[in-house]
């Protein structure tokens with residue numbers, strides 16, 4: 373498996389995170405990058421650094437004003453007397469408050485959903501690098517049929533103009549746009565992170581050229597709370613091109629895999645030119661902030677099902693937090709995915725692995 377990564381990923385190092393009434397160590401640590409990279413390398417996969425494709429692939433998804441803010445915020449820190457090692461606000465615009473203020477704290481609250489996305493000295497370099505890994509891996513997929521983008525920080529909670537849920541730039545959506553532009557589409561996204569891919573849904577909600585499918589823990593009492601319900605099916609040209617498959621908390625392998633199969637069935641009917649998988653490992657039974665009970669055996673089975681679903685598959689790293697199972701599940705997934713691809717390639721006509 374080709375693994376595309378960005379060493380700049382480690383430059384965003386948030387420390388504390390306010391969760392359930394107390395400040396805990398931030399779950400989305402730079403250490404995740406080192407562990408995932410080390411696991412992939414140790415399992416013998418070919419690692420390659422992301423190329424810098426510049427700002428244009430990011431502009432295909434995000435607004436200029438939002439990108440400008442992310443890029444310039446740390447340089448404006450002296451506007452905030454007494455600021456520490458990170459810029460973070462606790463004030464957020466409600467839907468009925470429409471003004472976009474000039475001041476830095478107000479701007480951050482306008483473009484953020486919560487307190488999980490502080491901006492620090494290296495944040496822009498890290499999120500830019502993570503997005504470039506997605507773009508580079510999308511290009512690699514068109515050449516090789518499959519690739520894994522080791523994106524950190526993750527992206528699927530980021531909307532076109534807002535951060536939240538540890539995410540700033542929507543790497544999965546950026547990769548999907550890249551594949552759409554290069555193949556003519558349509559493109560399907562399958563999100564198997566334990567949290568609903570609300571940002572990705574929001575970005576493509578009114579469009580019919582990208583199908584978004586998300587398998588996740590029921591958001592009725594779980595992040596992202598305000599999206600992720602089965603009733604959300606898309607709007608306008610996108611009506612019918614969004615499928616949410618929420619699962620009861622505590623669900624294990626059987627329910628999770630059955631629901632993924634349902635999502636893949638919908639994707640097959642859509643006949644996409646490529647499949648992008650938002651690959652979170654926080655559905656694991658051992659994840660520190662997870663809500664499902666998926667085992668390593670379950671991740672292997674999911675990998676086989678996804679490998680069988682399409683000839684052109686891009687895996688984009690999303691969530692999955694520090695525990696011994698995190699690197700184990702990545703390695704198990706990649707090994708099973710590659711083995712299944714080789715098996716299907718043998719049974720299918722020549723050219724299958726190059727796309728359809």
Ligand SMILES: [Zn+2]
Pocket residue numbers: 565566567652654690691692
């Ligand atoms: Zn997640």
